Amino acid sequence: xxxxxxxxxxxxxxxxxxxxxxxxxxxxxxxxxxxxxxxxxxxxxxxxxxxxxxxxxxxxxxxxxxxxxxxxxxxxxxxxxxxxxxxxxxxxxxxxxxxxxxxxxxxxxxxxxxxxxxxxxxxxxxx
Numbered sequence: 001x002x003x004x005x006x007x008x009x010x011x012x013x014x015x016x017x018x019x020x021x022x023x024x025x026x027x028x029x030x031x032x033x034x035x036x037x038x039x040x041x042x043x044x045x046x047x048x049x050x051x052x053x054x055x056x057x058x059x060x061x062x063x064x065x066x067x068x069x070x071x072x073x074x075x076x077x078x079x080x081x082x083x084x085x086x087x088x089x090x091x092x093x094x095x096x097x098x099x100x101x102x103x104x105x106x107x108x109x110x111x112x113x114x115x116x117x118x119x120x121x122x123x124x125x126x127x
């Protein structure tokens with residue numbers, strides 16, 4: 001569910017979020033990867049709101065936690081930023097048991113992986 005207001009949007013639009021469990025490089029733990037799909041116009045349906053609570057038969061506690069984190073931290077989400085928000089949430093979830101090293105791991109990955117480097121002037125980073 002995306003909480004974003006725009007043209008013809010009521011703030012509760014549906015997207016399908018898919019979760020995959022994959023082993024990390026060392027095989028010590030299982031990481032969760034995510035992806036999302038925006039349904040076509042025919043499949044799109046408004047979410048059911050009952051007394052201020054979203055209820056659906058296929059709801060996962062993990063997705064509830066994502067929605068609560070998203071609306072509590074960022075207050076809304078647009079489709080163009082959804083993958084980044086999913087990545088951030090599942091990064092924190094995957095490394096929640098290593099809280100003392102999560103910040104240094106995030107900085108290390110942001111400096112070594114090209115996909116995190118955007119709009120840098122030529123010659124500033126030698127990657």
